[in-house]
Amino acid sequence: xxxxxxxxxxxxxxxxxxxxxxxxSLFRSIVMFVVFGLVMALAWARLRAPxxxxxxxxxxxxxxxxxxxxxxxxxxxxxxxxxRPGPRSSRxxxxxxxxxxxxxxxxxxxxxxxxxxxxxAGAAVVAAMPSQAVANPVTxxxxxxxxxxxxxxxxxxxxxxxxxxxxxxxxxxxxxxxPTMTGLPIVGALLAALVPLSVLVAGYLxxxxxxxxxxxxxxxxxxxxxxxxxxxxxxxxxHPVPGPVERWGAVLGLxxxxxxxxxxxxxxxxxxxMPGAWSIYxxxxxxxxxxxxxxxxxxxxxxxxxxxxxx
Amino acid sequence: xxxxxxxxxxxxxxxxxxxxxxxxxxxxxxxxxGLVWLSLLAPLALLLAPTLALTTQPVVEVVLxxxxxxxGIGLRLDxxxxxxxxxxxxxxxxxxAYASFVEPxxxxxxxxxxxxxxxLMAGLNxxxxxxxxxxxxxxxxxxxxxxxxxxxxxxxxxALRAAMRYLLLAMLASLAYLLAVALLYAEHGTxxxxxLARGVAAxxxxxxxxxxxxxxxxxxxxxxxxxxIWLPPxxxxxxxxxxxxxxxxxxxxxxxxxxxxxxxxxxxxxxxLVANLLGALGAGAILYGSIAALLQSRLKPLVxxxxxxxxxxxxxxxxxxATVASGALAWKGVIYxxxxxxxxxxxxxxxxxxLLRGIGSDRLVDLAGASxxxxxxxxxxxxxxxxxxxxxxxxxxxAKWLLLEAAWIQRGWVWMAVLLxxxxxxxxxxxxxxxxxxxxxxxxxxxPVGAALPRPVPWQMDVAAVTLALLAVIAGFASAPIFxxxxxxxxxxxxxxxTPITERALP
Amino acid sequence: xxxxAIYVMAAAAVxxxxxxxxxxxxxxxxxxxxxxxxxxxxxxxxxxxxxxxxxxxDxxxxxxxxxxxxxAVSMTAFALALLDRLFRETGQARMDxxxxxx
Numbered sequence: 001x002x003x004x005x006x007x008x009x010x011x012x013x014x015x016x017x018x019x020x021x022x023x024x025s026l027f028r029s030i031v032m033f034v035v036f037g038l039v040m041a042l043a044w045a046r047l048r049a050p051x052x053x054x055x056x057x058x059x060x061x062x063x064x065x066x067x068x069x070x071x072x073x074x075x076x077x078x079x080x081x082x083x084r085p086g087p088r089s090s091r092x093x094x095x096x097x098x099x100x101x102x103x104x105x106x107x108x109x110x111x112x113x114x115x116x117x118x119x120x121a122g123a124a125v126v127a128a129m130p131s132q133a134v135a136n137p138v139t140x141x142x143x144x145x146x147x148x149x150x151x152x153x154x155x156x157x158x159x160x161x162x163x164x165x166x167x168x169x170x171x172x173x174x175x176x177x178x179p180t181m182t183g184l185p186i187v188g189a190l191l192a193a194l195v196p197l198s199v200l201v202a203g204y205l206x207x208x209x210x211x212x213x214x215x216x217x218x219x220x221x222x223x224x225x226x227x228x229x230x231x232x233x234x235x236x237x238x239h240p241v242p243g244p245v246e247r248w249g250a251v252l253g254l255x256x257x258x259x260x261x262x263x264x265x266x267x268x269x270x271x272x273x274m275p276g277a278w279s280i281y282x283x284x285x286x287x288x289x290x291x292x293x294x295x296x297x298x299x300x301x302x303x304x305x306x307x308x309x310x311x
Numbered sequence: 312x313x314x315x316x317x318x319x320x321x322x323x324x325x326x327x328x329x330x331x332x333x334x335x336x337x338x339x340x341x342x343x344x345g346l347v348w349l350s351l352l353a354p355l356a357l358l359l360a361p362t363l364a365l366t367t368q369p370v371v372e373v374v375l376x377x378x379x380x381x382x383g384i385g386l387r388l389d390x391x392x393x394x395x396x397x398x399x400x401x402x403x404x405x406x407x408a409y410a411s412f413v414e415p416x417x418x419x420x421x422x423x424x425x426x427x428x429x430x431l432m433a434g435l436n437x438x439x440x441x442x443x444x445x446x447x448x449x450x451x452x453x454x455x456x457x458x459x460x461x462x463x464x465x466x467x468x469x470a471l472r473a474a475m476r477y478l479l480l481a482m483l484a485s486l487a488y489l490l491a492v493a494l495l496y497a498e499h500g501t502x503x504x505x506x507l508a509r510g511v512a513a514x515x516x517x518x519x520x521x522x523x524x525x526x527x528x529x530x531x532x533x534x535x536x537x538x539x540i541w542l543p544p545x546x547x548x549x550x551x552x553x554x555x556x557x558x559x560x561x562x563x564x565x566x567x568x569x570x571x572x573x574x575x576x577x578x579x580x581x582x583x584l585v586a587n588l589l590g591a592l593g594a595g596a597i598l599y600g601s602i603a604a605l606l607q608s609r610l611k612p613l614v615x616x617x618x619x620x621x622x623x624x625x626x627x628x629x630x631x632x633a634t635v636a637s638g639a640l641a642w643k644g645v646i647y648x649x650x651x652x653x654x655x656x657x658x659x660x661x662x663x664x665x666l667l668r669g670i671g672s673d674r675l676v677d678l679a680g681a682s683x684x685x686x687x688x689x690x691x692x693x694x695x696x697x698x699x700x701x702x703x704x705x706x707x708x709x710a711k712w713l714l715l716e717a718a719w720i721q722r723g724w725v726w727m728a729v730l731l732x733x734x735x736x737x738x739x740x741x742x743x744x745x746x747x748x749x750x751x752x753x754x755x756x757x758x759p760v761g762a763a764l765p766r767p768v769p770w771q772m773d774v775a776a777v778t779l780a781l782l783a784v785i786a787g788f789a790s791a792p793i794f795x796x797x798x799x800x801x802x803x804x805x806x807x808x809x810t811p812i813t814e815r816a817l818p
Numbered sequence: 819x820x821x822x823a824i825y826v827m828a829a830a831a832v833x834x835x836x837x838x839x840x841x842x843x844x845x846x847x848x849x850x851x852x853x854x855x856x857x858x859x860x861x862x863x864x865x866x867x868x869x870x871x872x873x874x875x876d877x878x879x880x881x882x883x884x885x886x887x888x889x890a891v892s893m894t895a896f897a898l899a900l901l902d903r904l905f906r907e908t909g910q911a912r913m914d915x916x917x918x919x920x
Contacts, residue, residue, distance in 0.1 A: 006821050010828035017832045017859075020851055021839030033851050040858055043825065047865055048875040055884045064854060064891055071898035072847060078905055093841035101834025104490070108826035108863060111497045111517050112870050117510075120500025121381040122868065122876030128382060137877035138884070146881060148375050148384045152437060152449040153885045155326055155430060159453055160892035162333060162426035163460030164899035167474075170420065174902060217884060242336055251330035258323055258330075270377040271319050291888075298895040301902070445882050452889050456896055463900060468908035475900055475913060479849060482893060483840070486856050489886065490833075493864035496879065 006046055012039050030068045037061025050213035051138040054205070058221035066228055066299055074174060074301065133277035135211040142215065143280050147257070147272045154254045154290065161250060161294050165303060172240050173301040182233040191233060198226035206288050210277065216253075216284040220291025227296035231305065238302030246297060246304050253290030257283045314364040315373050317357045318388060321396065321436040324357070325350045329429035332422070340417030347416040347425050350432065351407040354400035358393070365393055365796060373440075380503035385442035387505070390796040391646065395439045395567055398650055401782065402559045402657045403432050409661050409775040410552035413668075424464065431457035431556065438564045444492050444502040444525075447568065448485065451532070455481045458561050461553040462545050473544035480531060480541045487528035494521035508576045522577060523585070526569055533565035535626060536596035539619045543603075546615035551664020554611070558618040558660060559653035566625050566649070573629065586629040593626025594729040601736030605743065610663045610673040613744060614656070617699065620733065621652045627714055627726060637717040643794055644713030650793075651706025651786045655698035658780035662691035665772055666748075671765040675747040682749045687773035689748045694780035696741035701734045706786030825866035832859035844912040846901050850894060857890045 016036040023029035037060045044053035125137055125145060132140045142150050164173075181187070202219040209215035230236040260279055261272035274280055296305070328350040332343055364371050365388070373386035388396075407428065414424040434453035441447050459481070463474035494517055496502060499510045511518055534542035542562070546554045573581060600620025607613040625648060631641035665688040666681055667673040682689045698707035711730060718726040836859055839852030861883040868879040905911045 003819070003821060003824070006824045010824045013828050013862075014831040014835070017835035017855055020855055021835050021842065021848070026845065026847055029848060029851055033854065036855065036858070040862070043828075043862065044865070046821070047825065047869055049865060049880045049883075052865070052880045052883055055887055059891055060858065060887050064894055067891070067895050067898055068847065068851065071901065074902055075847070075905055075911060078902070079909065090841050093838050096841060097834045097838035100837045101830050104833050104863070105827055105830035107494060107517060107520060108830055108867065109823070110515075111494055111867050112820075112823055112826060114498050114515060114517065116871045116873075117498060117500030120876070121502070121878045122500060124382045125877050126874060128378075138880050141877050141881035142884065144376055145378050145383050146446075146878075149446055149449055149882075149885055152434075152446070152453060153888050155433065156449060156453050156456060156889050156892045158330070158333070159427060159430040159434075159456045159460070160896040162329070162423075162430065163456055163896045166423045166427050166460045167463045167466075167471075167896075167900050167903050169466045169903065170423075173899070174906060215884075217888060247334045247336045251334050254326065254330050255334075258327055262319070262323065265316060265319060271315070271373070271375050273376040295891075295895075298899075301899065445885075449885065449889060452893070456893065459900070460896070463903070466903065466907065468904070471900065471904040471907055472913065475846065475897075475904055478893075478897055478900065479853070479913075482853050482897075483856075486853070486860055489857070489860045490863065492882075493860060493867060496864065497867035497870070 002046075006043075009039060009043050009046060013043065026072055030065065030072060033068065034061050034065035037065065049138075051136070051209075051215060051218070054213055054218040055215075055221075058218045058225075062225060063221050063295055063299070066225070070176065070228075070299055070301070074176060077176075078174060133274070134280055136209060136213065136215075138213075139209050139215055139280070139284075143283060144274050147261075147274070150287075151254065151257050151261070151272070154257065154287065157291065157294050158250060158254060161298055164298060164301070168301075172303060173238075176231070176238065176301055182235075187233055191229065191235065194229060195226045198222050198229075202226075202288065202292070206284055207281075209284065210280065216287040217291060220288045221295065223288065223292035224295035224299065227292060228299045231296065231300040231302070234308045236300070236305045237308040238300055239304040239306045242297075242304035243306070246293060249289050249293035250297065251290065252293075253283070253287035256286035314360045314371050314388075317360040318371070318373055318386065318440060320357045321354055322433050322440065324353055325429040325433040325436070329426045329433065332416075332429065333426050337419060337422050343416040343421065343425070344411075347407070347411060347421075347429070350429055351404045351411075354396075354432075354436070355404060358397060358400055361388055361393060361396075364388075365390060380443065380506055381501035384446045385503050385505070386440045387442040388440060391567070391570070392439045393796065394646060394650060394793065395563065396436060398563070398653045399432065399435050399439065399560055402556065402653055402779065403435075405775045405779045406552040406555040406559075406657055406661060407432075409555070409664075409772050410550070412769050412772050413550065413552065424461075427457040427460045431461065431561075435560055435564060439567065442504050444495065444504065444507075446502075448488060448492065451488075451564070452485060454561055454564065455485075455532075458553075458557060462549040462557070464550050464553065465548070467548070469544070470548040473541075473548045477541045477545040484528040484531040487524055487531075491521040491525040491528065494518075494524075504571055504576050508578050511577060522572060525572060529565045529569045529572075530592070533562050533569065533622060534619060535566075535592055535622060536599055536619065537592070539596065539600075539622075542619055543612055543615040546618060546660075547609075547611040551660055551667070554615070554664070555657035555660040558615070559657040562618070562622060563649055563653060566622065570628075581629075581632075586632065589626050590630030590726065593623040593629075594726070596620060596623025596626065597729055597733040598623075598736070601733060601740060604740040605736065608675055610666065610675060610678065610744060611660070613675075613740060614659050614663055617659075617737070617740065618656055620737070621648070621656065621699065624648045624652075624710065624714065624730075624733070627718075627730070631714070631717045631721055631723060631726065633721045633723075637720040640713045640720070641717035643797060644710050644717060646797060647706055647713065647786070647790070647793075648710035651698050651710055651783045654779050654783035654786065655695040655705075655707060658691050658776045658778075658783065659695040659699070661772065661776035661779065662688045662695070665691075665768045665776065667763075668766050669768045671763045675744065678744075678747045679750040680752040685768065685773075687770070687777060688768070689745070691773065691776035691780045692748065693745060694777065694784050696745065698780070698783040698786070700738045700741055704787040705784045707783065709787045709790055820870070820872070822866045822870040822872075825862055829859045829863035829866060832856075832862065835859075846897075846904075846911050846913055849913070850897055850901075854890060854894060857886065861886055
């Protein structure tokens with residue numbers, strides 16, 4: 001029974017992938033992409049990777065989908081011809097892609113038959129887990145064993161934001177057209193329910209990430225989603241000058257993680273070592289703020305945000 | 312300051328400076344100036360301790376978070392990494408100083424320019440220190456994103472298109488890289504370059520194919536012919552200081568990784584056919600790039616195609632390892648080429664940018680009279696040309712001479728012919744550029760069509776260019792200490808496999 | 819066919835679809851979608867292969883993929899900002915990557 005489920009998910013993934021690349025309109029492709037991400041999350045759950053499933057759903061499907069959708073809308077606002085699908089060229093595409101798929105499939109098939117690696121990193125992590133301050137092995141890998149990767153990844157997130165500002169030029173980004181019906185009472189009610197709930201869920205994911213599936217990335221993405229909701233309904237309006245929350249919030253994770261790491265280096269305990277569970281939660285909390293802030297600023301394409309006029 | 316702290320500082324100083332720059336936004340211009348200058352100059356000081364350390368030991372390893380590979384991520388410094396870090400520090404300081412006159416850190420435009428620049432520097436340092444394949448992937452992405460943002464800085468349509476093409480191809484290359492990582496992890500369970508080396512000899516075809524895929528993705532990122540198409544538009548349309556860093560440092564990072572994989576991870580298992588193929592691609596790059604440079608009518612694209620050509624020399628080390636003697640010479644030759652091309656090309660781009668700024672156009676026909684109006688800039692062009700053409704006593708000369716010697720020992724006549732032809736072609740296009748600058752403007756010289764307004768060129772910008780070019784020229788004199796460093800940790804002759812840290816012993 | 823094999827084959831197909839999308843798409847937004855899908859396929863391959871022996875789940879590939887997803891999102895966000903500016907400056911949101919439009 002369970003393999004049948006995997007087979008179904010696999011077929012769904014392939015069908016959705018084809019829908020994304022051959023979709024009649026851009027909008028349809030983006031929607032299919034979001035659905036693809038959600039089915040991927042199911043696949044991760046089947047592959048016993050719940051942290052990954054949460055991350056894929058929140059970031060891979062949710063945030064990526066929102067980014068693409070907002071990007072699509074911004075293009076449409078800039079000019080209606082911007083999003084018209086054009087003639088498809090390249091007779092080389094189908095044979096080449098079949099060739100690539102075939103090569104990857106055969107490589108993968110061969111790799112499936114290889115024996116398990118000796119002295120693998122994964123086995124070492126599992127062996128080292130009992131002595132760690134957190135019980136979630138993925139969190140341990142992200143924050144303790146491979147914390148340097150996570151730190152550099154925060155830098156990548158920052159450079160995406162800094163790069164977007166650099167590329168937008170002195171005039172700043174184009175205005176994001178806000179829909180006009182945001183004064184409806186139902187919108188207010190929706191926000192009153194969703195935003196506090198999102199904050200709660202984000203906090204839970206952060207706290208739970210130590211010993212159960214969850215973590216700063218997943219929590220940060222949920223918080224960012226709440227932020228984007230506020231931007232899209234006009235409760236937060238873009239502002240050309242970033243305020244202190246936007247400025248310090250975006251770099252808080254990097255600053256706290258690096259500062260802690262450097263202090264540990266100065267005390268002779270090794271750069272980026274984590275002296276206890278408190279350090280992991282501290283860094284993850286700072287990361288949550290940064291991830292949420294950076295993602296909201298990227299999604300809203302706004303250097304800064306201010307509270308909007310009450311409807 | 313301990314070696315470990317210095318190495319950590321190389322990555323974290325620019326990283327934290329970028330964070331602080333971002334956090335203060337448009338306030339405190341004096342603080343922003345200070346942070347940028349600190350980040351430009353501090354690496355030169357930070358590198359002293361590691362350099363001293365390497366005179367007594369061949370390798371310095373930094374254990375992060377108290378966990379060594381395969382559990383954690385390894386940072387490893389040897390002679391090759393140290394030389395690359397020096398190149399980053401010197402070119403970064405020179406090009407950064409130049410850029411600080413174009414986009415002062417205290418200005419509004421500066422708040423948008425300098426965070427990506429500093430993150431780029433942090434990423435480069437992280438790349439040259441890392442020994443873990445996935446960590447290298449993240450560092451490469453950091454460098455790529457920052458570089459693309461800076462390429463698109465001018466906001467002109469052509470620059471934006473060049474940046475987008477660069478981004479798309481870089482993302483494609485990264486995905487091929489990750490595919491290789493997936494296969495390697497499946498077989499070996501580790502991503503450390505040196506631990507992988509132990510498994511490669513006993514590894515299956517999957518490992519070899521994965522490593523080949525890894526190398527191909529890196530060749531695309533390094534713009535090695537025929538995967539070079541993104542480079543000329545991107546390097547030609549970026550601001551001068553950015554082009555300098557792109558040609559001198561960013562593409563070199565990918566070449567450096569190819570060397571690591573070929574000589575350290577693939578240790579002893581390198582197939583001769585592939586080595587000759589890589590050499591052939593290098594020869595193609597040299598010939599194609601030089602001829603394309605000759606055909607350009609504007610200076611910056613000429614310099615960009617020259618980069619394509621000069622990168623080809625770096626591929627010639629692979630077929631020249633048939634004997635131990637030729638291999639040692641070829642290795643030293645390409646390292647020297649890495650360093651002197653970095654310095655000379657950075658200088659050339661800075662000087663070209665000065666001319667563009669001062670004249671308003673970089674079309675060769677519009678450069679007439681530049682030698683009188685902008686003598687320092689033209690001087691920098693000439694000096695860097697000495698190294699690019701391979702004239703003594705420059706570093707470029709030493710590099711090409713060593714490669715020629717290696718080819719001679721090996722009886723590789725084709726390679727010798729390519730090397731000589733390459734130098735000849737380089738001379739032709741450099742002379743073409745210089746003679747355009749030394750020409751007297753005709754009486755009917757009109758203002759350049761569609762040109763920008765000429766702007767004054769501060770002397771400090773010219774000094775930056777001339778300094779870098781001078782370093783390239785006198786690099787030939789500094790060969791003794793560099794070769795001594797290289798001998799300690801060269802892949803030739805190979806006595807034993809990559810030295811592991813004691814903690815890395817497999818259970 | 820084991821669970822890992824099913825997902826490995828699916829990953830190969832998704833990667834193929836991504837390559838097809840990249841080659842066939844003229845619009846840059848479609849190219850971005852294709853690249854994101856390519857990335858998802860590679861991540862699926864990484865985790866599926868690492869778990870092929872069916873033992874305890876290996877946390878390292880999972881952590882690597884989480885990092886990879888965040889990097890991919892960063893790239894997408896930046897690419898969209900670049901695309902927006904590109905369209906505003908040139909009126910074009912399409913690109914043929916093999917073009918040399920010097």
